[in-house]
Amino acid sequence: MSKTITFHDHHPQIQSLKSAVIAGLSKPNKSIPPKYFYDERGSKLFAEICEQPEYYPPNIERALLSKITEEIFHLTGTNRLIIEPGAGSATKIRILLDPLKPSAYLPMDISCEYLRSSAAEIADDFPWLPVHAVCVDFTHSIPLPDTAPKGHRMAFFPGSSIGNFTPHEARSFLEMVRQTLSPGGLLLIGVDTKKPADILNAAYNDAAGITAAFNLNLLHRIRDEVKADCNPENFEHLAFYNQTLGRIEMHLISRCRQTLHLSDYQFQLEEGESIHTENSYKYTPDEFIDLATQAGLQPVQHWLDDQKLFALYLLQA
Numbered sequence: 001m002s003k004t005i006t007f008h009d010h011h012p013q014i015q016s017l018k019s020a021v022i023a024g025l026s027k028p029n030k031s032i033p034p035k036y037f038y039d040e041r042g043s044k045l046f047a048e049i050c051e052q053p054e055y056y057p058p059n060i061e062r063a064l065l066s067k068i069t070e071e072i073f074h075l076t077g078t079n080r081l082i083i084e085p086g087a088g089s090a091t092k093i094r095i096l097l098d099p100l101k102p103s104a105y106l107p108m109d110i111s112c113e114y115l116r117s118s119a120a121e122i123a124d125d126f127p128w129l130p131v132h133a134v135c136v137d138f139t140h141s142i143p144l145p146d147t148a149p150k151g152h153r154m155a156f157f158p159g160s161s162i163g164n165f166t167p168h169e170a171r172s173f174l175e176m177v178r179q180t181l182s183p184g185g186l187l188l189i190g191v192d193t194k195k196p197a198d199i200l201n202a203a204y205n206d207a208a209g210i211t212a213a214f215n216l217n218l219l220h221r222i223r224d225e226v227k228a229d230c231n232p233e234n235f236e237h238l239a240f241y242n243q244t245l246g247r248i249e250m251h252l253i254s255r256c257r258q259t260l261h262l263s264d265y266q267f268q269l270e271e272g273e274s275i276h277t278e279n280s281y282k283y284t285p286d287e288f289i290d291l292a293t294q295a296g297l298q299p300v301q302h303w304l305d306d307q308k309l310f311a312l313y314l315l316q317a
């Protein structure tokens, strides 16, 4: 069967990295949004994180997806247009493609070159499946290309990427997904659960140092792409579970007093000062269902693994 693959580049980040760095480093509590982790190297490092023994979510989510595929099939049927914001390596969707026989698959990601190659691999491995890849920043829009078929839609948002938003932002994002789906559309979403801090702290501090390299990659981008005179070796990775706020926090900690120069700007960092780079909020099932409902998505079914480490929710717009 002949295969269809199209690529739509919405040029999500060329100018925005520099302005995000200037805005983020100008704040009293310095921070840069996590979407800037993902250039091609960042995406590869994230794929490596997913292979670390301490980082439990991917294996558990994949096993859960495999276990419940038939139930999902009975609830969704076939022939839906599957949209995956933040598809990355697009590995988890592979579990669902043959059983759900979508009319087309639309992987979307901010990391263009990485998306190009993962979309091409999907098109090679599933030649019957039209693939329409969209390079876009999904915090702004979820654009469906004109070339995509019409019909019932389903969004797939695994990997607990929803946890990178604050709960308020997560609600807005879910509302945007609901609007993209149209009434009756479905969202299958993977969400990390609240659990003892030692499991969470280990997951974001793998012994091989891959999460640290991923976090520090942001500084490589700031040095190489934005041309700031920053030395990644002057920073260290810090990740911990903030029990009060129910979130993992990742920071880059300045090892010394230093000044970063970027165009006409200068940013002073004290020894021990942080640049906050990521949050990963964890949700109990009740908390997440409440959030989804507030966004106008009705719970259809949800599933947890035996140890209740990770959850998948099917929601209807």
Ligand SMILES: C[S@@+](CC[C@H](N)C(=O)[O-])C[C@H]1O[C@@H](n2cnc3c(N)ncnc32)[C@H](O)[C@@H]1O
Binding pocket: 034, 035, 038, 043, 046, 085, 086, 087, 088, 089, 090, 092, 108, 109, 110, 111, 136, 137, 138, 139, 157, 158, 159, 160, 161
């Ligand atoms: C945590 S990874 C999850 C990848 C994959 N969904 C999974 O479950 O393994 C987040 C993915 O979302 C992408 N991403 C992050 N922020 C984004 C944004 N604002 N717009 C589009 N893609 C984004 C990253 O490039 C990365 O591929």
